[in-house]
Amino acid sequence: METFMNLPNFEEAKVAILPVPYEKTTSYKKGTKNAPKAILKASNELELYDEELQKEPYQVGITTLDEIKTLEELEKLETDKFIIAIGGEHIISLPLIKRHSQENLSILQIDAHADLKDSFENNKMSHACVMRRVFEINKNITQVGIRSLEKKEHEFIKHNKINTFFMKDLIYNKNYIQEILQTLKENVYLTIDLDALDPSIMPDVGTPEPGGVRWYQLLSLLKQLFKEKNVVGVDIVELCPNKTTNSDYIVSKLIYKIIGYKF
Numbered sequence: 123m124e125t126f127m128n129l130p131n132f133e134e135a136k137v138a139i140l141p142v143p144y145e146k147t148t149s150y151k152k153g154t155k156n157a158p159k160a161i162l163k164a165s166n167e168l169e170l171y172d173e174e175l176q177k178e179p180y181q182v183g184i185t186t187l188d189e190i191k192t193l194e195e196l197e198k199l200e201t202d203k204f205i206i207a208i209g210g211e212h213i214i215s216l217p218l219i220k221r222h223s224q225e226n227l228s229i230l231q232i233d234a235h236a237d238l239k240d241s242f243e244n245n246k247m248s249h250a251c252v253m254r255r256v257f258e259i260n261k262n263i264t265q266v267g268i269r270s271l272e273k274k275e276h277e278f279i280k281h282n283k284i285n286t287f288f289m290k291d292l293i294y295n296k297n298y299i300q301e302i303l304q305t306l307k308e309n310v311y312l313t314i315d316l317d318a319l320d321p322s323i324m325p326d327v328g329t330p331e332p333g334g335v336r337w338y339q340l341l342s343l344l345k346q347l348f349k350e351k352n353v354v355g356v357d358i359v360e361l362c363p364n365k366t367t368n369s370d371y372i373v374s375k376l377i378y379k380i381i382g383y384k385f
């Protein structure tokens with residue numbers, strides 16, 4: 123079995139990488155079920171040393187769990203390790219969030235799309251509806267990087283006073299990190315839809331959108347997030363691997379940065 127960075131799995135590891143090759147409702151480009159394997163494979167190319175943090179983050183112990191293919195099993199998953207789930211499509215966040223019963227829990231969604239549709243293509247469990255389903259169990263949602271949604275979703279945001287940071291407003295706002303963090307409670311579940319990133323660095327996603335978040339913009343937000351809040355779990359979704367580009371490697375590097383920031 124392929125493991126993250128080819129590291130041996132062991133009991134005491136603090137981090138667990140969870141492959142979730144779930145793909146049922148992709149609407150544009152397909153192939154997100156192949157993402158976990160591609161990301162694990164690419165992670166073998168990572169340096170152990172992080173030059174920014176001046177440490178070797180893998181030393182906290184990183185184990186790779188067996189893949190989980192259904193939403194029901196995801197919800198039942200029992201472990202006290204810090205889970206970084208790799209999708210798969212965005213709906214996997216719903217059962218992963220349900221696992222966390224902490225009070226004072228916010229959800230930070232980094233995404234190009236609001237994903238607040240009540241139903242999409244006659245399916246309430248579509249990737250385009252994930253945050254609407256999350257809203258039904260936890261209304262403390264902060265969205266960052268949004269640049270594509272329908273009129274009804276925008277009205278839903280305004281009516282329910284959801285903390286939505288549109289991408290167009292972020293570029294001119296020097297205080298965006300503090301403003302985002304101020305909306306969050308003490309505990310945070312982080313979901314990263316890779317289409318939030320600019321297609322120049324992340325072209326291989328199910329539904330690409332121009333004008334996205336840049337690498338260091340994302341890293342500085344995450345660094346501060348992990349410093350100020352208790353992040354309880356992470357998922358990274360919607361990669362559709364393509365042999366000719368580097369997106370798989372960039373995602374594996376993002377995962378390694380997150381591990382470094384967390385511990």
Ligand SMILES: [Mn+2]
Pocket residue numbers: 212233234235237249315
């Ligand atoms: Mn999404």
